[in-house]
Amino acid sequence: MKNVVGYVRISSASQIDNTSIEVQIEKIQMYCSLHNLNLVKIYKDEGISPKNTDRPNYQDMMEFLGSEESNVDGIVVYKNDRLHRSLYDLLGMIKQLKEFKVDLVSITEMFDTSTAQGMLFLQMLGSFSEFERQLIVERTKSGRLAKGEKKLYPGGKIAFGYNLVDEHLTINYDEAEIVKDIFKMRCKGITYTKIAQKYSMSKQRVCYILKNRLYLGKYKYEGKVEKNKIGFDVPRIITSYTFTKANKIE
Template identity: 50%
Template sequence: MKKRAVGYCRISTLMQVDNTSLKDQEDKIKMYCKLHDIEIDKMFIDKAVSGKSADRPQYDKMINFVKENDIDMIIVYKNDRIHRSLYNLLAMIYELQEYEVALVSVTELFDTSNPQGMLFLQMLGSFAEFERAIINERTRNGRIARLNENKWVGGKPSLGYKVNKNGKFEIEEEEAKIVKDIFKLRSKGVSLAKIGTKYGFSKQKVDYILKNKNYIGVFEYDGKKEKNKINFNIEPIVSKYMWDKVNTTKK
């Protein structure tokens, strides 16, 4: 009787350099099944998501599918296509052992239905975690280097600012007018709620704008990973006098 399997493919924007497109992964999985006389029940494909992300709808559907059907194995092109974290990878395998479902990697030639495959998997998983740690370290160092050059490191800049092609802050004039008006209204005693109503902002957003030191030319960054507390100067939108005045106003 043929063994039954499902295939899982994943690619993220971070992994384009791997030369492991979704079609490549799917073709390799199908070829493996043909060579080993394995029947593929279904292919599950997640596009442009992270290996560490919990938001992988096809992955979740696959796990439920193999639990509810008589499936012998999950087949992947490479183990880091399904999990980049060794901890998460092993947790999944141990969970699926209860259903007698093995994990098979086409390129790494292991099968977790046997002890040798489990040992090899742990070794490969350790290398995958090490590789990810190196990538994170390079990303961290690159972010710090950009900050030390007074450059933006990503995300959306504060209202009133834009980032030019060189990664430097510039004032966005139309938005800056809104920021200046918010400070002006608040300095005259207008409530956060009324200011917010004028521009379609919540009270919390107005309060955040008023407390944002970017507007007096101070950019502060203390990343969760970096803990570097980098400060640098950008072009101010309001005066320090105005910023101090509205921030001593009673709510």
């Protein structure tokens, strides 16, 4: 009987496609039972994107498979995108597994990497997953641009001091008073630490507020990857004079 481990993952977006953690575990257990495989352990990452390998249980699994203590012959997953959506990352993992002499089995796609056909099919599926991910990026970019052109908030966390009403940024007056006071205190030379203590927030958050040019009434979104270059006017909270003075204090 071959020893295998299972890997399951879910992100908030994947809950809508009937691949819950429970469903994945059930399918893996059933597959192992039908194919006379000894399921040693199931590694589980919840609420984590597959964009990179910075996933605690994924890392634990790979570390274990590469260790001398491992007697595992394969990994069983419900679907290959539970591991990686990026073809580059997926093939990199397969190469590493080959060094460990560990095969990969995907239940839904009906392949395993112990065969040449399985490897070919894996690369094809990986290509489609990568294509799908790029389409999502393009749709997101187009959606942000469309909203930006209409001067609508394109998405993301709302800055302290503002509310989002009908996709427009409006002033949250209670929070805006705190923002104004933070700038005034800094203009007087009061340290980030003391300001943070007054409002029970982190020093880093105080610094972020003081550097945020949104309070000048100018919203800009570049996007490190998307390069959207969205910009439009929003209600101002801080004057240019106060902003400049607060940020000149050493």
